[in-house]
Amino acid sequence: xxxxxxxxxxxxxxxxxxxxxxxxxxxxxxxxxxxxxxxxxxxxxxxxxxxxxxxxxxxxxxxxxxxxxxxxxxxxxxxxxxxxxxxxxxxxxxxxxxxxxxxxxxxxxxxxxxxxxxxxxxxxxxxxxxxxxxxxxxxxxxxxxxxxxxxxxxxxxxxxxxxxxxxxxxxxxxxxxxxxxxxxxxxxxxxxxxxxxxxxxxxxxxxxxxxxxxxxxxxxxxxxxxxxxxxxxxxxxxxxxxxxxxxxxxxxxxxxxxxxxxxxxxxxxxxxxxxxxxxxxxxxxxxxxxxxxxxxxxxxxxxxxxxxxxxxxxxxxxxxxxxxxxxxxxxxxxxxxxxxxxxxxxxxxxxxxxxxxxxxxxxxxxxxxxxxxxxxxxxxxxxxxxxxxxxxxxxxxxxxxxxxxxxxxxxxxxxxxxxxxxxxxxxxxxxxxxxxxxxxxxxxxxxxxxxxxxxxxxxxxxxxxxxxxxxxxxxxxxxxxxxxxxxxx
Amino acid sequence: xxxxxxxxxxxxxxxxxxxxxxxxxxxxxxxxxxxxxxxxxxxxxxxxxxxxxxxxxxxxxxxxxxxxxxxxxxxxxxxxxxxxxxxxxxxxxxxxxxxxxxxxxxxxxxxxxxxxxxxxxxxxxxxxxxxxxxxxxxxxxxxxxxxxxxxxxxxxxxxxxxxxxxxxxxxxxxxxxxxxxxxxxxxxxxxxxxxxxxxxxxxxxxxxxxxxxxxxxxxxxxxxxxxxxxxxxxxxxxxxxxxxxxxxxxxxxxxxxxxxxxxxxxxxxxxxxxxxxxxx
Numbered sequence: 001x002x003x004x005x006x007x008x009x010x011x012x013x014x015x016x017x018x019x020x021x022x023x024x025x026x027x028x029x030x031x032x033x034x035x036x037x038x039x040x041x042x043x044x045x046x047x048x049x050x051x052x053x054x055x056x057x058x059x060x061x062x063x064x065x066x067x068x069x070x071x072x073x074x075x076x077x078x079x080x081x082x083x084x085x086x087x088x089x090x091x092x093x094x095x096x097x098x099x100x101x102x103x104x105x106x107x108x109x110x111x112x113x114x115x116x117x118x119x120x121x122x123x124x125x126x127x128x129x130x131x132x133x134x135x136x137x138x139x140x141x142x143x144x145x146x147x148x149x150x151x152x153x154x155x156x157x158x159x160x161x162x163x164x165x166x167x168x169x170x171x172x173x174x175x176x177x178x179x180x181x182x183x184x185x186x187x188x189x190x191x192x193x194x195x196x197x198x199x200x201x202x203x204x205x206x207x208x209x210x211x212x213x214x215x216x217x218x219x220x221x222x223x224x225x226x227x228x229x230x231x232x233x234x235x236x237x238x239x240x241x242x243x244x245x246x247x248x249x250x251x252x253x254x255x256x257x258x259x260x261x262x263x264x265x266x267x268x269x270x271x272x273x274x275x276x277x278x279x280x281x282x283x284x285x286x287x288x289x290x291x292x293x294x295x296x297x298x299x300x301x302x303x304x305x306x307x308x309x310x311x312x313x314x315x316x317x318x319x320x321x322x323x324x325x326x327x328x329x330x331x332x333x334x335x336x337x338x339x340x341x342x343x344x345x346x347x348x349x350x351x352x353x354x355x356x357x358x359x360x361x362x363x364x365x366x367x368x369x370x371x372x373x374x375x376x377x378x379x380x381x382x383x384x385x386x387x388x389x390x391x392x393x394x395x396x397x398x399x400x401x402x403x404x405x406x407x408x409x410x411x412x413x414x415x416x417x418x419x420x421x422x423x424x425x426x427x428x429x430x431x432x433x434x435x436x437x438x439x440x441x442x443x444x445x446x447x448x449x450x451x452x453x454x455x456x457x458x459x460x461x462x463x464x465x466x467x468x469x470x471x472x473x474x475x476x477x478x479x480x481x482x483x484x485x486x487x488x489x
Numbered sequence: 490x491x492x493x494x495x496x497x498x499x500x501x502x503x504x505x506x507x508x509x510x511x512x513x514x515x516x517x518x519x520x521x522x523x524x525x526x527x528x529x530x531x532x533x534x535x536x537x538x539x540x541x542x543x544x545x546x547x548x549x550x551x552x553x554x555x556x557x558x559x560x561x562x563x564x565x566x567x568x569x570x571x572x573x574x575x576x577x578x579x580x581x582x583x584x585x586x587x588x589x590x591x592x593x594x595x596x597x598x599x600x601x602x603x604x605x606x607x608x609x610x611x612x613x614x615x616x617x618x619x620x621x622x623x624x625x626x627x628x629x630x631x632x633x634x635x636x637x638x639x640x641x642x643x644x645x646x647x648x649x650x651x652x653x654x655x656x657x658x659x660x661x662x663x664x665x666x667x668x669x670x671x672x673x674x675x676x677x678x679x680x681x682x683x684x685x686x687x688x689x690x691x692x693x694x695x696x697x698x699x700x701x702x703x704x705x706x707x708x709x710x711x712x713x714x715x716x717x718x719x720x721x722x723x724x725x726x727x728x729x730x731x732x733x734x735x736x737x738x739x740x741x742x743x744x745x746x747x748x749x750x751x752x753x754x755x756x757x758x759x760x761x762x763x764x765x766x767x768x769x
Binding site: 235456 | 731
């Protein structure tokens with residue numbers, strides 16, 4: 001008996017002691033295009049520089065991977081790069097006056113002063129350039145408003161210099177939620193390639209192109225915070241994206257900011273790789289050998305240390321602008337004409353447009369709206385391919401090179417929302433990243449409403465418009481079941 | 490060693506009874522309930538279901554304690570008898586009378602439970618016994634899907650139909666029902682099996698692909714309740730939760746009207762262009 005007990009204990013003890021093991025640290029993976037770069041462009045290099053006095057010095061040159069690390073950090077410790085329009089969280093403050101004779105402390109003013117600041121809290125200086133200057137707080141006295149740092153600064157801060165305490169605390173919260181709810185489909189880096197992604201069709205969104213399908217904004221404009229939040233809150237019917245209705249306001253905002261962060265990170269990676277891919281991909285330099293290779297590397301080192309840096313800064317400005325644009329009022333698609341009354345005439349006009357040459361809806365969605373138009377079995381050209389090439393298999397493709405089917409409009413499932421306003425926006429500016437084009441230029445607002453009325457009637461073909469039914473209903477003797485025919489059995 | 494086993498057999502029933510006694514105070518008992526009546530079911534049928542549970546709990550507790558007392562007694566006797574070197578074990582070939590008794594008594598208990606619960610079961614599950622108030626106008630269709638609850642209401646004043654109608658109203662993970670009277674939903678699933686579970690009302694019904702299953706319940710107070718999936722439906726099962734809002738008729742109607750307004754929104758501030766027949 002004792003023997004059995006001992007044996008059981010001996011078997012169980014290691015299990016208990018080891019627990020579930022260490023959780024591996026999450027890491028942002030690099031994009032396929034970045035992986036095609038030569039390792040020096042991707043991960044940087046060390047070069048020896050001759051100084052004027054004859055001595056030599058080893059200098060590290062940053063590659064794409066290092067830049068991404070510097071500007072965005074790792075999932076465990078994200079960096080708040082203030083150049084980008086992301087609400088990282090944190091408490092913003094300003095230097096009021098530097099303490100005489102102590103370059104590591106100063107009086108600070110806050111718009112919303114914190115009562116307590118834990119020693120060790122990080123403090124990030126708002127700098128105009130891309131360099132991140134982070135200090136650590138050693139003490140905060142809320143009465144005298146003196147903030148002390150653990151280390152001396154190179155030069156004492158000037159009065160009026162701005163900083164952020166606890167930078168990226170909202171982002172860190174968003175990351176935590178993202179890792180719980182979103183990561184298993186959308187991936188750690190937002191590349192739409194999490195562990196469950198391969199079982200899904202349609203595939204989860206890859207944020208790294210900055211393209212989001214269902215937005216309230218005009219063509220080429222990314223997605224507003226509200227658009228992202230709507231998708232998270234209500235899900236996307238007809239896909240695997242479920243609703244996260246029960247999250248709190250705070251949680252929604254944090255996740256939305258983190259998705260924006262991942263999207264901008266992906267776009268920066270794409271931009272950086274784009275700058276280098278032409279000359280420094282493995283394919284481009286496959287035949288460069290010997291001295292030529294050394295020359296090529298020297299040119300790369302010079303570019304990475306100089307021109308690349310400037311171009312990167314420009315790219316960041318463009319990116320920041322394009323993400324600021326999303327909150328501007330005129331980026332939104334806002335109908336000015338009220339919805340045309342949903343009458344039989346309006347539907348007929350909409351149907352004529354649907355079948356007409358100008359819009360050619362039927363080309364993809366089919367004459368009956370079942371999403372089986374001739375384009376779905378035609379060979380399509382790869383956009384941007386020089387010389388023009390066609391996809392190897394027939395059918396339509398999206399911006400992520402995935403096969404895609406036009407919506408079956410008879411189902412009455414609308415991924416971007418079922419309000420007339422949502423459908424108006426789809427007809428107006430299309431579905432971003434897909435062959436669904438916008439027809440804002442080809443149609444008047446009234447025309448768009450006619451198309452919307454027709455599209456909304458497709459699942460109920462044979463039923464009369466509501467307004468006309470209610471007229472005839474008054475004639476019918478109080479029966480609640482109104483006259484349905486055709487599709488409703 | 491023998492006394493160890495006797496102790497073990499005595500400790501378990503004592504621990505079980507003790508934990509049952511302190512459970513209501515510790516909040517280990519039934520799902521929350523209102524502050525006035527913690528642990529009380531939030532629907533009249535739920536209260537009856539709880540009564541059935543209590544009845545069965547009492548029967549099983551008596552049996553459980555009795556069996557353990559008997560077991561303890563037999564073991565105790567065995568240990569005592571062993572101490573006597575002259576004691577000889579008694580050989581018995583069984584007792585016909587005893588066997589009849591321990592067959593008939595549990596059978597009687599089971600038969601009693603089976604008959605006693607029929608009424609509640611019939612109310613809950615047999616469609617002919619559903620309250621007429623609930624069946625005459627179902628409030629919504631609840632469509633389960635990996636991993637959310639999609640809800641379709643008929644337009645205010647209209648009847649719910651099995652097929653979608655142009656003026657239907659849609660929400661997700663957010664079911665509103667009037668409180669204080671029986672309501673009926675049509676439960677369906679788009680993919681795999683799910684289970685519609687409102688713990689506080691003791692309502693649980695599987696959603697089966699291809700079927701529209703009517704489920705009725707009555708919220709006895711105006712409150713917000715959890716709706717969860719109670720059938721392992723895939724990797725995201727844990728996140729398949731929603732809210733049920735039991736509201737006064739007034740709030741419920743104004744909710745539906747607001748939903749209608751929102752759903753037929755054309756984004757133009759002036760007079761909405763869509764006019765949906767609402768004949769309340």
